[in-house]
Amino acid sequence: MLKIALGQMEVIPGRPDLNTNKMLIMIQDACNQHADIIIFPEMAVPGYLLGDTWEQSSFLQDCEDFGRQIIDASQNICILFGNVAVQWDKHGDDGRVRKHNACFVAQHGQLVATRVKTLHPNYREFDDTRHFFSLRKLALERKQDIETLLLPAKVTIRNKEYSLGCIICEDGWNDDYDVDPIAALQANGPLDLIINLSSSPFTLGKNNKRNRVFSRQARETGVPLIYVNTVGLQNNGKTVYTFDGFSTVYNRMGEIIAYSQPFTETLDYLDLAIKTSGRDLPPISIPNDFTIESLYQAVNYGIRKFLQSIGMTKVVIGLSGGIDSAVNASLFARILNPENILLVNMPSKFNSKTTKDLAAQLAKNLGCLYTVMPIEESVEYTASQISGTPVTNLADGRQFNFLVSSFVLENIQARDRSARLLAGIAAAFGGGFTCNANKTELSVGYSTLYGDQAGFLAALADLWKHQVYQLANYLNTHVYEREVIPQAIIDLVPSAELSFEQSVDQGKGDPIIYPYHDYLFRSFMEYWNRATPEDILVWYSQGPAVLEQKLGCQAGLVTRLFPGPREFIEDLERWWRLYTGMAVAKRIQAPPVLAVSRRVYGFDHREAQNSVYFTQKYLKIKHTLLSGDR
Incomplete structure (x- = not known):
């Protein structure tokens, strides 16, 4: 013995x-x-x-x-x-x-x-x-x-x-x-x-x-x-x-x-x-x-140990009234004392009363410090400064002014919240501010560089959107054993609320269809033999049911979302171009990501900034499918 x-x-x-x-x-x-x-x-x-x-x-x-x-x-x-x-x-x-x-x-x-x-x-x-x-x-x-x-x-x-x-x-x-x-x-x-x-x-x-x-x-x-x-x-x-x-x-x-x-x-x-x-x-x-219990245990443990390792005792979290920031706030509130967490709502004219009220309700439920700092005035000033200040071509003296498009205005808002307000508040508070991005957003760069993709730690960036929802329900049911995250946040359509085209009260939200794209992006990123558009199109050509089985998404979803091959291919190429294009540049500059999955962005996903590529076989299958779709 x-x-x-x-x-x-x-x-x-x-x-x-x-x-x-x-x-x-x-x-x-x-x-x-x-x-x-x-x-x-x-x-x-x-x-x-x-x-x-x-x-x-x-x-x-x-x-x-x-x-x-x-x-x-x-x-x-x-x-x-x-x-x-x-x-x-x-x-x-x-x-x-x-x-x-x-x-x-x-x-x-x-x-x-x-x-x-x-x-x-x-x-x-x-x-x-x-x-x-x-x-x-x-x-x-x-x-x-x-x-x-x-x-x-x-x-x-x-x-x-x-x-x-x-x-x-x-x-x-x-x-x-x-x-x-x-x-x-x-x-x-x-x-x-x-x-x-x-x-x-x-x-x-x-x-x-x-x-x-x-x-x-x-x-x-x-x-x-x-x-x-x-x-x-x-x-x-x-x-x-x-x-x-x-x-x-x-x-x-x-x-x-x-x-x-x-x-x-x-x-x-x-x-x-x-x-x-x-x-x-x-x-x-x-x-x-x-299980979701193991997922929670790993994320909770990782946040706790990371804060200890860098000696951080105070945290600022931008609270939008959406699901990602709600889950992030609820996770940190189990680790730090409430007086060491400052939740900040930063509305613009595009933010609904619904999300502003939900942010306040969550902050009250958690018992953390809370403040509302509107950004409308500073955003308007930045936009007017960009559009109202002439740019001079010193070679010939000609001048022109920039046009601030709605897309540029969205980025200005996101950067104003993070690079200006959250960074400044964190310095005044004596802590750091979090990145609330999830893995789905990180996959295709659906976030603003130096904006909502900034912070000292991206605790949710290895969780697909459906896992964030699972974690929200688990936090309510098993961790807090009460409805800390309001059910309305869980039921709300996901939206960045950066324009009137993203009005949650009108049911308008993100361009990502999470029940499908979660699984499509996962095949690009997590599969041991990573899928490419060629693989996706091969499976699709064998029938939508085959594709759904390969991806693991809900049966019948592909047919409901895409009337035919043309719409399916347009969607596939849109996200592949982002995944292998601009999103790479953003990921390289992203905050550290807390790992929980079989492959996580960062050193685990070694990538280079190369041009977007489609294989010969993909182009051939695409041509065949679209020829039959005419």
Whole structure:
């Protein structure tokens, strides 16, 4: 019987001092509880998403020194922990000192084994190959089969030797690689335990998949598997990731026998009988993390931790009376004291009494500070200054004046609210102001640069519009347990209210048809094999029902929205041009986005400002469809 401690700790990126102190406290607690082994996550000492901090030799030296402190603390316990392993006499592909993402095994005050990460992810937010030298590269350098380097770590506890298969995060997600680290470890075994040290960000529904994958691995090898993940918040500049922990233990049959609460720093203990491979413990059910509850938990946790990490205690939120700002305000109001939140309504002549009254009602329901600052006068002044001030061509002396179109006037309003008022109010209030944009708007640039696409954090920008509505209902029903967000806001037609053509009282709103475009844009952005207009048109040509099934939108919706191919293609091309055109320029300058989905804008969605492109096959199908539509 082994008593194992799962050190599901909050790792502070770039602070090996704080992380090491926390680990030492947990180690002492585990020793007091007579634990045999304590397991910490991947990169527990330095943190994981550090950008080019990995290029600082002095930082690497600190991480190494702090790692020795952890090793010294292993006098009465076996410790497994993640840290950077530095080969000072070697260099990586970039010419800098060679670094490995490694698992360290320590016992009796000595380093027992170091195991290097085999598989380096270089997709989504991961950038391992930029900084670290993998075991695959080591095998190539040494001209050895990689399987011969994947050796179990041997430890002796109470005069009995145990064989530990130590893997690091991606090593467990090996289905698409040509190397299977777990199979190689088992072949060089046998193994008593498989231990996966991870630093795996939260993604809605990912834990469900992880359980399927890791359960299968435990079942196929016949070896218990222990997965230990970090909690906390890390970022790569443009994208902010929460880490949910959800450390889990699987017996040899792949059944879950223990797990740690998600988004919670905790030191959990498990008595595991190696002889029975955990079969003596009853299997337990684990929460489904593909729910609106999980989504709320991740967003709430992410906002809270982000505010803590940047030291912000006061927040200004532009409150329009619409759904996005209402949800944003309701989220922040669960984290900060009401007197530290200032809600600002900034009406122009285009704002209805309906939305102004709803904004005031929401502010009252939340109990936050509230103010109304009309923008009509300043907008009119800006418009008159632009249209009334002549521009001179110095080459020939001719003069002309700009015409302020209705479209330009809309942008002036949006920028006046954010770049002038909210920014100034936030400075006076001693805080920052939020960006209320959702993912649908961000996809096609339906927001104004330096206007409503400004702020210190875009907390909702990884949520499609239908998810924002789901979150609104969840906040009312389960979080506040009362109607904080007025039902009228939820029922209101979404509208920017920047012109009389967007009058909510007349049922006029945004040009985006969210029940359809949410799913169309999602296919462009989130599908692992991303859809393009070619794919969309192929599915459409096979029948609207096929397209609806591929997109996941409501059945019958496409036919109701588009009378024929011409209207369908015009809509498709309009949004594709925006998605791959102006919206890219806007996204590059957008605030940091809080990540919750399988792909999020920012570093996770690496994009370049290129021209809009339609494939040859798309143009051919388009021609065929439109020829038959005449």
